[in-house]
Amino acid sequence: MSQRTKGRRDLEDRLGYVFTDKTLLDVALTHISALSGKARVESYQRLEFLGDHVLGLIVSDMLFREFPSAEEGELSRRLADLVRRETCADVARTLDIGVAIRLGVSEANAGGRRRTAILADVCEAVIGAVFVDGGYPAACAFIERLWTERMRAPKRPLRDAKTVLQEWAQGRGLPTPTYREVARSGPDHDPEFRVVVELPDLESAEGIGRSKRAAEQAAAAAFLGREGVEAAKQNA
CATH class of the missing domain: 1.10.1520.10 (Ribonuclease III domain)
Structure with a gap:
């Protein structure tokens, strides 16, 4: 053999x-x-x-x-x-x-x-x-x-960071967060994205991921973490 x-x-x-x-x-x-x-x-x-x-x-x-x-x-x-x-x-x-x-x-x-x-x-x-x-x-x-x-037995909270951030913003009378791609690196088959999430009058936050969606989630999680909001604790 x-x-x-x-x-x-x-x-x-x-x-x-x-x-x-x-x-x-x-x-x-x-x-x-x-x-x-x-x-x-x-x-x-x-x-x-x-x-x-x-x-x-x-x-x-x-x-x-x-x-x-x-x-x-x-x-x-x-x-x-x-x-x-x-x-x-x-x-x-x-x-x-x-x-x-x-x-x-x-x-x-x-x-x-x-x-x-x-x-x-x-x-x-x-x-x-x-x-x-x-x-x-x-x-x-x-x-x-x-x-x-x-x-x-899902390993992640069912309500992801972007959802939690949107609800957090709405609860404070803020508009929907906006996400902006600021950089992309790596080969085409395995790129890395850097995304910024922004809300009026608040400091933006950045996230990095292997897809644009993952980078957006990472940015939202970074924003929530800075504001003292844990996405995992928001799970319904």
């Missing part, structure tokens, strides 16, 4: 799913940096696109059944927490997917196997691969096994 075959089999054991078409798993693990000029469609990007939507559908169904009394707003907040990049990356770390990702030399040397963005993308690509290989039932079983506990 080759090392590659053994590595794939070990990963399938951790995934709890054995692929009929092994090439689907290989593609799901292939970062664009490993392709050396080959077509982008040979990377995980197409499967990531599919897996992102499969994950959203199945988690939405899980939430709908698990919380029959929850209103649409609560379901949306729970869904956003469960499908966010950080949650997907945490699942990838739980499965130790990083060791199996195919990366270019420079990306590997830069720590790509530990990057949240790459781990999250590959996690979604694996979901897409399971869906293509085994259909909805296989994808559903895979996601339920890995997301049910996270759904029942």
